[in-house]
Amino acid sequence: MAYRNGSMKAAAAAGGGGGGGVRPPGSNIKSSSFKSRLHPPHSSGSALRRSSTGNFAAAADGVPGRVRVAVRLRPRNEEELHADADFADCVELQAELKRLKLRKNNWEADTYEFDEVFTEFASQKRVYEVVAKPVVESVLDGYNGTVMAYGQTGTGKTFTLGKLGDDDTSARGIMVRAMEDILVDISPETDSVSVSYLQLYMEAIQDLLDPANDNISIVEDPKTGDVSLPGATLVEIRDQQSFVELLRIGEAHRIAANTKLNTESSRSHALLMVHIKRSVGRDDAVSSEVDDSSHLVKPSKPIVRRSKLVLVDLAGSERVHKSGSEGHMLEEAKYINLSLSALGKCINALAENSSHVPVRDSKLTRLLKDSFGGSARTSLIVTIGPSPRHRGETTSTILFGQRAMKVENMLKIKEEFDYKSLSRKLEMQVDKLIAENERQQKEFDDEVEKINLEAQDRIAEMEKNFAEALEKETLKYQMEYMESVKQLEEKMVANQRKQGRDSLCNGEGIAEDVHDVKRLLENEIQLRKAAEEEVNKLKSQLEQFMKPEVGGDAEILKLHKLLEEEASKKNELEEQIKSLQSQLLQMTFEADQTRRCLERSGSGNAFGGLDSLMSQVRHSQYKDSGYGQIAPINTLCEQVGLQKILSLLESEDPSVRIHAVKVVANLAAEEANQQRIVESGGLTSLLMLLRSFEDETVRRVAAGAIANLAMNEANQELIMAQRGISLLSMTAADAEDPQTLRMVAGAIANLCGNDKLQMRLRSEGGIKALLGMVRCGHADVLSQVARGIANFAKCESRAATQGTRTGRSLLVEDGALPWIVQNANNEAAPIRRHIELALCHLAQHEANAKDMIGGGALWELVRISRDCSREDIRSLARRTLNSSPTFRAEMRRLRIEC
Numbered sequence: 060m061a062y063r064n065g066s067m068k069a070a071a072a073a074g075g076g077g078g079g080g081v082r083p084p085g086s087n088i089k090s091s092s093f094k095s096r097l098h099p100p101h102s103s104g105s106a107l108r109r110s111s112t113g114n115f116a117a118a119a120d121g122v123p124g125r126v127r128v129a130v131r132l133r134p135r136n137e138e139e140l141h142a143d144a145d146f147a148d149c150v151e152l153q154a155e156l157k158r159l160k161l162r163k164n165n166w167e168a169d170t171y172e173f174d175e176v177f178t179e180f181a182s183q184k185r186v187y188e189v190v191a192k193p194v195v196e197s198v199l200d201g202y203n204g205t206v207m208a209y210g211q212t213g214t215g216k217t218f219t220l221g222k223l224g225d226d227d228t229s230a231r232g233i234m235v236r237a238m239e240d241i242l243v244d245i246s247p248e249t250d251s252v253s254v255s256y257l258q259l260y261m262e263a264i265q266d267l268l269d270p271a272n273d274n275i276s277i278v279e280d281p282k283t284g285d286v287s288l289p290g291a292t293l294v295e296i297r298d299q300q301s302f303v304e305l306l307r308i309g310e311a312h313r314i315a316a317n318t319k320l321n322t323e324s325s326r327s328h329a330l331l332m333v334h335i336k337r338s339v340g341r342d343d344a345v346s347s348e349v350d351d352s353s354h355l356v357k358p359s360k361p362i363v364r365r366s367k368l369v370l371v372d373l374a375g376s377e378r379v380h381k382s383g384s385e386g387h388m389l390e391e392a393k394y395i396n397l398s399l400s401a402l403g404k405c406i407n408a409l410a411e412n413s414s415h416v417p418v419r420d421s422k423l424t425r426l427l428k429d430s431f432g433g434s435a436r437t438s439l440i441v442t443i444g445p446s447p448r449h450r451g452e453t454t455s456t457i458l459f460g461q462r463a464m465k466v467e468n469m470l471k472i473k474e475e476f477d478y479k480s481l482s483r484k485l486e487m488q489v490d491k492l493i494a495e496n497e498r499q500q501k502e503f504d505d506e507v508e509k510i511n512l513e514a515q516d517r518i519a520e521m522e523k524n525f526a527e528a529l530e531k532e533t534l535k536y537q538m539e540y541m542e543s544v545k546q547l548e549e550k551m552v553a554n555q556r557k558q559g560r561d562s563l564c565n566g567e568g569i570a571e572d573v574h575d576v577k578r579l580l581e582n583e584i585q586l587r588k589a590a591e592e593e594v595n596k597l598k599s600q601l602e603q604f605m606k607p608e609v610g611g612d613a614e615i616l617k618l619h620k621l622l623e624e625e626a627s628k629k630n631e632l633e634e635q636i637k638s639l640q641s642q643l644l645q646m647t648f649e650a651d652q653t654r655r656c657l658e659r660s661g662s663g664n665a666f667g668g669l670d671s672l673m674s675q676v677r678h679s680q681y682k683d684s685g686y687g688q689i690a691p692i693n694t695l696c697e698q699v700g701l702q703k704i705l706s707l708l709e710s711e712d713p714s715v716r717i718h719a720v721k722v723v724a725n726l727a728a729e730e731a732n733q734q735r736i737v738e739s740g741g742l743t744s745l746l747m748l749l750r751s752f753e754d755e756t757v758r759r760v761a762a763g764a765i766a767n768l769a770m771n772e773a774n775q776e777l778i779m780a781q782r783g784i785s786l787l788s789m790t791a792a793d794a795e796d797p798q799t800l801r802m803v804a805g806a807i808a809n810l811c812g813n814d815k816l817q818m819r820l821r822s823e824g825g826i827k828a829l830l831g832m833v834r835c836g837h838a839d840v841l842s843q844v845a846r847g848i849a850n851f852a853k854c855e856s857r858a859a860t861q862g863t864r865t866g867r868s869l870l871v872e873d874g875a876l877p878w879i880v881q882n883a884n885n886e887a888a889p890i891r892r893h894i895e896l897a898l899c900h901l902a903q904h905e906a907n908a909k910d911m912i913g914g915g916a917l918w919e920l921v922r923i924s925r926d927c928s929r930e931d932i933r934s935l936a937r938r939t940l941n942s943s944p945t946f947r948a949e950m951r952r953l954r955i956e957c
């Protein structure tokens with residue numbers, strides 16, 4: 060067994076990468092491998108990538124990568140089986156040792172070591188996986204790659220690279236299998252694959268996908284040295300089927316010829332260029348412009364890797380005398396050989412690290428500039444035939460492969476920013492930001508609206524509270540004022556009573572009373588001051604409220620109005636105080652007058668001398684007792700005579716007077732007797748009895764009799780004419796017994812129902828007498844008082860309707876309203892009923908409306924209109940409220956519906 064010479068050994072040793080070159084037997088020959096021991100950066104981790112053991116670290120600076128070379132032996136063809144039947148193959152393969160022995164003769168052989176040695180039995184699959192797959196993987200990782208077949212014509216270059224395997228998929232060549240792996244690995248959403256298919260024929264580059272395009276220029280990037288063919292058709296590949304179709308089209312356009320050595324001899328170099336563009340996002344490479352937007356997802360900076368896989372099916376080198384090429388085919392052969400020879404020279408130069416590599420000698424070397432000594436990962440498969448007849452060509456091929464193994468490439472990854480993709484991503488980001496901004500703006504607007512509404516609600520509530528507080532205060536001061544007036548009036552009545560009772564009234568008592576009244580006035584002045592202070596307080600609250608942020612102009616105007624009303628009420632109070640002061644002066648004057656008058660007249664006994672009648676009365680009583688039954692009063696009257704009975708009313712004997720008054724009262728209860736009693740002077744006598752302070756019974760019975768007489772309209776006028784109202788008022792002020800008061804109140808109540816007596820009754824203190832009696836608190840008394848007020852109000856209302864009366868009610872003027880309002884909801888039904896009617900009558904007169912509103916009567920009227928158990932009163936109240944403009948306006952203001 061022969062070995063190659065020493066110079067080859069040295070060259071092989073210098074080849075690096077742990078492989079290649081001829082090694083002497085027993086020397087430390089390392090088995091080379093197509094599989095690199097380096098791993099590429101940014102591996103996508105696909106199944107395809109996992110099969111790779113390539114290592115391409117430090118891609119930016121490039122990693123060294125020797126050209127890998129495999130040799131493939133074609134099986135003997137038909138012709139060789141016959142022609143060389145008696146001869147052994149010119150090569151002997153030791154595949155497991157990756158060695159090839161080239162026989163020089165029967166006893167001598169040269170041994171060559173390759174990165175891989177494929178016997179004639181090697182499958183297409185294995186050839187692909189060993190030779191091409193590592194390159195394909197590198198390309199998918201972003202490196203350029205070249206797989207090239209070189210060999211004598213007819214040795215299986217096209218078979219190895221371009222076989223489509225239509226009928227037998229196991230026969231598929233490297234081109235088909237490479238694309239299958241590429242399509243499996245890439246992501247259709249972010250990556251793209253496109254191909255161009257060209258042939259270099261007689262130094263012209265023709266587009267196999269568009270044969271008319273037959274003079275494509277080679278463009279070299281002066282900076283990077285990258286080679287490109289911008290004029291070539293570039294077809295994007297989406298599926299395997301369309302790719303195979305493309306190959307079929309290209310194959311159909313490839314120039315081939317029938318030579319002696321190959322019936323389908325390719326007459327051109329074919330180059331399939333597969334361009335891969337892959338997007339690789341990098342989270343660590345975020346642009347500073349978006350760093351501030353921490354709430355946003357940072358867009359990764361889009362990186363694109365562009366790589367290129369070049370699959371080269373070289374035309375076969377041929378000895379023209381063997382191939383039988385002549386004429387045009389000879390020309391073709393010359394071009395083929397010329398370009399292959401140029402390729403060989405370049406590889407020699409590169410293998411020997413020559414400073415000059417004659418790349419420009421042919422288009423083939425220009426096209427493959429990157430594949431040998433460039434930045435691509437390159438695999439070369441050299442195909443050989445077994446025939447000893449072609450030993451020379453086989454040797455030449457093997458030596459070409461050996462030299463190629465010494466060529467060192469510097470693998471570089473090509474990455475660039477994908478500005479288009481970045482722009483798209485940023486646009487999406489901007490859209491998101493705009494949408495987010497709009498959402499936040501809407502949220503903000505909604506929030507502002509909500510706050511506005513809440514503020515309005517709060518202002519409305521404050522307004523309401525303020526109005527309520529104001530109203531409450533007003534009411535409070537009015538009540539206090541009324542209370543003061545009442546006290547004054549009580550005092551006045553007490554004075555009257557004292558004047559009437561004490562014949563010798565001395566100046567000291569009056570002075571005391573005057574002093575008391577003055578004290579009350581001082582209290583009143585204090586109250587007025589308190590009211591003024593309250594008004595000032597309200598004013599300051601108003602000023603506070605007038606601040607722009609609290610209330611608007613309308614609110615301020617409203618408050619002004621309320622203040623004005625408050626001030627006018629205060630003025631009214633002052634007026635009333637003045638009036639009370641003048642009344643006090645009048646009272647003092649009258650008291651003096653009365654005292655003087657009494658001093659002048661002295662006291663006397665107007666009654667007497669009726670003993671006989673008395674005995675009859677006593678007898679009558681006795682008879683009643685003795686017979687067990689009461690004799691009818693009328694019978695007594697007939698027997699004794701009315702005149703006689705009436706005269707007994709003035710008897711000096713108190714017991715006689717009592718019996719006599721009882722008799723008269725019983726008679727007065729009969730309507731038929733009333734006129735006779737009055738005509739006979741009974742009314743006068745009865746009125747006089749009211750003065751008999753010493754006996755409550757006499758006064759009570761007399762008052763009852765007067766009350767009965769007062770039921771008759773004619774008698775009412777007589778009672779009034781005889782100053783009966785003054786006497787009744789006096790009794791009302793003085794009496795303590797509820798029954799006496801009930802009788803007096805009943806009598807006055809009857810008088811109140813007379814239209815003609817209204818003014819006089821009032822001027823003689825009838826209303827005040829009525830009101831004075833409420834101090835008693837007895838329901839019977841209160842009921843009579845309420846009845847009197849209702850009667851009076853009814854007459855007033857009638858007079859107002861008839862136009863005979865104007866101005867506000869005398870009841871109101873005499874201060875009846877607070878008591879009326881206070882008792883409008885009295886639990887005793889008779890009292891309540893009379894007062895409800897009184898309120899309705901008062902309300903019918905528009906002049907009373909303002910006082911009634913001020914006094915709180917409106918609320919009672921509204922309640923009556925809603926709750927009164929009697930339908931007629933309910934509807935009367937409703938009608939009354941609705942017919943009064945003042946009430947209507949107030950109800951609108953208070954948002955009350957009736």
Ligand SMILES: Nc1ncnc2c1ncn2[C@@H]1O[C@H](COP(=O)(O)OP(=O)(O)OP(=O)(O)O)[C@@H](O)[C@H]1O
Nearest residue numbers: 133134212213214215216217218321324325374375
């Ligand atoms: N490994 C192989 N196994 C079986 N048949 C093969 C093998 N290699 C080549 N052949 C056959 O040999 C013949 C020639 O092969 P092919 O056309 O691929 O050679 P070539 O090197 O491309 O020739 P040329 O350079 O003239 O184009 C074909 O019929 C092919 O089928």
